[in-house]
Amino acid sequence: MIKVWHHFLCQGDAFPRKGVIEALADAGFDACPLDLDAPSGRGVLFFDEINARACDLLREVSRNGIERILAIAVSRSALALGNAWELLRAGASDVFAWDHFSDPAAEAAARFERWDEVDNLVRSPLVQKSLVGQSRAWIAALRQIVEVASFTSASVLLLGESGTGKEKAARLIHSLDNRAGKADFVVLDCTTIVQELSGSEFFGHEKGAFTGAVATRDGAFALADGGTLFLDEIGELPLPLQAELLRVVQEHTYKRVGSNLWRRADFRLICATNRDLLREIEQGRFRRDLYSRIASWPCKLPPLCERPEDILPLARHFIGELYDGDSVELDEPVRQYLLECRYPANVRDLKQLVARMVYRHVGPGPITLGDIPEEDRPSTESAFENWCDASFEQAVRLALAQGFGLKDIGRTAEETAERIAVDEENGNLQRAAQRLGVTDRALQIRRAARRKTRDS
C-alpha cells in the first residue's frame, strides 16, 4: 500500500474526484484527504491551474521538495496553459496530466515506488554514515547520487567546490552499484599525470615499449575492469590527454602502449572537478566531445554555505568519529561560532577545525570556546558577518527597486523565516514556534490567516 494524502485545487465538479480516488485505490494507494492544518507525508495534488496558490501550497506540503508530492493536472490543457517548471521549483517531484496516460493511477504508483526505493536508500545507514546532512539541498544531491548508482550504469560527473564531498560521493556510488561480482574502485588523480607517461597510466604498457618499461603493466582502465574508475580533478587534464580518453570512454576499448591489440574494459566512469567545465569549454580549455561523454549524469554537490543547517550535524559526526563513537557536546557559544564561520574548503575545513578543537579539549564536559585554537578565533567581533549580510541587502534593494514597500518586505521576511523554521523542524510547529520566539498558538493563527488570504 502506498500511503498518501490527496488534495484537489480545482474549481467546479468537472473533474471526477470520486472516480479518481477509486482509481488510486485500485493502483495500490491508501489515499486520504490532506489535513490542511497539519500537512505531513507524501501526497498527490490535483490542480486545474498553475498559479501562486498551487505553488505556495506545494512549497508548504513538500517542505520545499523534501516530501514527495506528485502534482497532477486535471487535463492536458490545464498543464499546457501554465509554466509547469514552477511546480517543480516549488517542490513537486513530478508533474503530469491525468488524461495524458491510459492508466494514470498506475503511472502515479510507479513514481512513488521508485521514490520510495530512492528515499529508503538515502535513509539507509550506509548512506547516512558516509554522507552526513539533512538539508534540502543535500537531500536533493543524495537522491541523485543514490538513483544514478542503483538504477543505472551511467557515467557520473561530480561537480562542486573543493571539499564538498565529491570523492566520498564517488565511493558511495561504487558501494551502491548493484553489478554482480563488482570489481574495485580505482582512483586516478588527473593532476598527477605526466604527459609523457599518460598512455601507460591510462592504458598500461607492454614490456620494452619504452626505456624503463621493464615489465608489462596494467593501466587504470584495465585495473577498473568490472569496477569503477574515478578520474579525479578531470578539469586539470591538459587538452592532448583529453583527446587520448575519447575512444576508451565511449567504446570501452583501448590499446596498451607498445601493443596493437584492442582490449576491452567494462567500468563505470565517475569524474570529478571543482571547475566549471562548461566555462572551460567556452574558453577552449576542455573538449566538448569529452564533456558530453563523461557527463551522462552531472551531479552538483552544494557548498556548505548553501546548507548551513548541516554544519552542526556534520560537526557532531566528526566529533563522534574522533571519539570513536562517544559523543561530546558543543557549548552554545561554540555552536554559534561554527555557524558563523566561513568555510572556503567546505566540509574539509569544518572537519579540520573540529579536529583541532577536539585535540585541545579535555574533560567529559562540552567543547567550549577556549578549545578553539587562537588562529581560528575571530580577530574582532566584527570579523563575523552579520546575518543581514550583502545578499540580504541585495534582496531588499531588489524588492525596493521593484516597488515593494516596507509592508511587503517585512511580511516576506517573516513568512520566509516561518517557512524555514517549520522546514528545519520537520513540520513540528511547537519547536518551530520556539525558534521563532512566538507561541504555538500565534504560529498556528499566522499560518491559518495566510492560507485564508491565499484561498480567497
Ligand SMILES: Nc1ncnc2c1ncn2[C@@H]1O[C@H](COP(=O)(O)OP(=O)(O)OP(=O)(O)O)[C@@H](O)[C@H]1O
Ligand atoms: N557529507 C559529508 N559527510 C561526512 N564527511 C564528509 C562529507 N562531505 C565531505 N566529507 C569529508 O570532507 C573531506 C573532503 O571530502 P572529499 O575529499 O570527498 O571532497 P572533494 O569534493 O573531493 O574535495 P576536493 O575538490 O578538494 O578534492 C573528507 O574528509 C570527507 O570525508
Ligand SMILES: [Mg+2]
Ligand atoms: Mg577530491
